[in-house]
Amino acid sequence: MKVDLLELKEDRIAFILSGVTAAFANGIRRACLSEVPILAIDELAIYENTSVLFDEQIALRMGLIPIQTNDLDIFSLPEECQCGENGCPGCRVDFMLSAEGPRMVYSRDIQFQDPDIRPALEEIPIVILSEGEKVVIEGFASMRRGRDHSKWNSGTLCGYKNLPLIEIDACNGCAKCVQVCPRKVxxxxxxxxxxxxPVDCSLCKLCIDACEARAIKVKPILDSFVLTIECAGSISSRDLVVRATQEIKKRAKAFDTKLGELF
Ligand code: SF4
Ligand code: SF4
Ligand SMILES: [Zn+2]
Incomplete structure (x- = not known):
């Protein structure tokens, strides 16, 4: 297996993975999407809400706010926590939100008990309050996986495609293929x-149709893939891929142990 990095930003990573099957590349994509545990607002109690939004709408908006922490490893999944899912600082973090209009309530107004925890983006609007309108909310965020609910999705746009192989033979330079290529390849x-x-080629084959000289061929390299992973903001794109591969490794080991018990 070979990995070639194409792009690395805080919220997006792209790399070529060679010498693997499509199932393996898809396994990494799926693990990035929904198998890496992150923090999200889990439950809340609305003590006062005189805004124009229903309680449920406010709860939904707050649940989708990505939450960052300095050290994700100090939190456990509730079912793996020593408190036995009763809730403790090891698996949840409490917050309070209190605001009065006229003003817009933003994600930065959520005050977590732990100063190391904060919304990934400060200016996500939650609700606009008019003169005299008020919201008072408290609740907690906990660690879960995207497969429990999409608010815990660690990845957003995660995709892969075969790496294209573009072969050019007796080209006369007419440029017809250049004009039809939508990706400027x-x-x-x-x-x-x-x-x-070539990495941007979508294998649409418009260039083949446009070439009267039949000089261009485009085909997928079957064991090489371009993976593009975007994170939701709770963790960096690099951290997301590392944690996703650790999740796969952990499960492969558990599967191996089970097999060992059977045979
Ligand atoms: S297959 Fe499509 S994207 Fe790729 S080079 Fe040809 S026209 Fe461009
Ligand atoms: S259309 Fe065919 S002949 Fe014309 S530039 Fe492209 S590959 Fe060459
Ligand atoms: Zn706990």
Whole structure:
């Protein structure tokens, strides 16, 4: 297996994974989407809400706010916590939100008990309050996985595609393929077409249809994939991929142990 990094930003990572099956690449994609535990607002009690929004709408908005922490590893999943799912600082963090209009209530107004915990983005609007309107809410955030509820989805846009192989033979430099390519993959250099940006090719094959000389071939490399992973904001894209692969490894080990018990 070989990994070639294409792009690394806080919220997005792209890399080429070679020498693996489609199932393996898809396993990493799926683990990034919904198998990495993160924090999200789990339960809340609304003591006062005189805004125009129903309690349920406010609860839904608050649940979808990505939450960051300095050290995610100090939290456990509730079912793995020593408190036996009763709730303790090891598996949940309490918060309070109190605001009075006129003003917009933003994610930054949520005050977590632990100063190391905060919303990933400060200016996510929750509700607009007019003169005299008020909200008083308290609750807690806990660690779970995206498969429990989409508010715990650690990844957002996670996808993969086969790495394309573009072969050019007896090209006459007519540039018809360059004109039809929607991804700007091709360019004319020294009277011949060249694949200047093959990673962006979507394998749409419009260039093949446009080439009267039948000089261009595009096909997928079956054991190489381009993975693009975007995170929801709770953890960095790099951390997300590392934790996703650790999750896969953990389960493979558990499966191996079970097999060992059977045979
Ligand atoms: S297959 Fe589509 S995206 Fe790829 S080079 Fe041809 S026209 Fe461009
Ligand atoms: S359409 Fe065919 S001949 Fe024309 S530039 Fe593209 S590959 Fe070359
Ligand atoms: Zn606990």
């Amino acid at each position: 091709l360019a004319i250099e020294e009277n011949r077409v060249k694949a200047v940006n």
